[in-house]
Amino acid sequence: MATDPVPREVRFVSDEVELAGTMAVPDRGEVAHGVVMVGGSGASDRDNDTYFPPLRRHLVEAGIAVLSYDKRGVGSSTGEWRDATLDDLAGDALAALRFLRAQPGMRTGEVGLFGHSEGGWVVLRAAARAGAPWVITNSCPGMTPAAQDRHALANALRRSAATTRLAEGVLTWYDRLVDAGRNDLGFAEVASLFDEAHPFTGFWGDMDERLWEFQKRKQDHDPVPDALRLRCPHLAIFGGADELVPVADSVRLFGAAACHPDRDPRARLTVEVFPGADHRIRTNGGTSTAPGHLDTLTRWIKDRNSRLGPQ
Template identity: 60%
Template sequence: MRLAGCLGLPAQAGPARAGVVLVGGSGATDRDNDTFFPPLRDHLLNAGTAVLSYDKRGVGASSGDWRAATLTDLAADASAALDFLRSQPEVEAHSVGFFGHSEGGWVVLRAATARDDMPWVVTNSCPGVSPAVQERHALAHHLRDAHPGSQADVDADADAENTLALYDRLIEAGRRDADFATAMHLVDAAGRPPGLAYYRADMDEHLWTFLKRKQDHDPTPDLIGLRCPHLAFFGGQDPLVPVADSLHVLGAALCRTGRSRRATLTVEVLPEADHRLRLPGGGNGPAPGYLDKLTRWLHQH
């Protein structure tokens, strides 16, 4: 299998530089992770940090198929990217770490835990709960926003409840390793509620197999197994991630007996920010202070 991506080196001459591997979120994410990575990449380069990002398996110029992979497979891809960046003569190998956004946070936590040579890891809007719990939270938030306040009539409330009940049946079907035809029978029997399209409008057999394989991933063992400093960013108004529950999980893992003394945890919650750490009405740009907090922490480590 071949991964394709882009390597950015700071323009200024000087000694060997630190580096970061950017790992994108769920779905068919490329090296830019839609529009999220380019401003992050530019900021890191301007701060003197080398940056490598890549197309997920089967996306862009990368071979393979992410839907046929496990999170462990995706972590192996991230680890290979890390080794490539560390092999560059302009980069100080022992100062290269991971930045994982959303699902990419699960990926880099798994990759970092499997290695003894990590200086640090950064997660961005990474749920501390399982995919099944996180996606139910996101679906419920979407359904609530679709019928806000007093405008939500009895029929709309019933539709939302039916949609969430169908979601729960699909999760249980996944735990029984039900095939795609069985899953679609459940959807058809529920009348194909339109709200479910937010969960997966593009569902096919390959995606169903990937989702049921991933749905009960528990990030706690990887959090406990970390042996390096961890910076975790969250947006306080993230509609996709249960932030309070995620913070509870991170705190509980931090207090587990046997956790490495090197595995310090720094949490930054930007109160008004969303899943991509943007403010309402702020366009695609990051919230003020976000990128500065990131580079300041990286320089300290």
């Protein structure tokens, strides 16, 4: 059985915070390719729970250096993600990109960005702000967090076999919560809404004042304008059975952005949907990586870099 590549603990600065992460480099020959991996929502660490290590192992074995890091305020990183904006998180991703590019043997034009779920919004914003040779979004919704979360909640209600009346009531509660955020209500003012939603307290069970403020800032973020501003190729990966993301709508929205007359000609879109795969592109109840997922990642990265020519 293959083992995880021997990692190196690293630290780098992004504005006022110090981020801690893991860098893994192929143990052979000259290193040129590299990828920064950005985790999903909440308190995601450098491994994004257990999701990143097998991806990192495969990429490093394919000759691609990988850097992933603890989100600000998580693990060994300073700061607090709940006090941040998506612009702040995008700045962290760009700081990681600069750090990896500065490592011996790395070629600036062959180090790109990978973002999972919410991390996809982050890397799209980062790539739109600064030069990146390519960007990969993995299970990244093409719509706002508010719309995506409503879809996920509706699916959770269906899985629970909730009655139509209960489902409608919970979704109405959710819509009221979103409206409260848009009206900039404070946490104390919306606390009663959480009490009313007791059948699905797990969905918002960790809500506190800090998280509520973060949620308000994020809920109407639209990734399409960032997609329109891309100046590099974009690979959008989805699991066909993802119950958290409206996959068909996301493909449509990213596709419409790619067809926009103002889109930079370098910003070619590739979409890969893996049938039967979940939010982490896994099958068999989440126990197996979807066939072809890992090979698609490495092949696409190397193909993009080979087209760049000598650096």
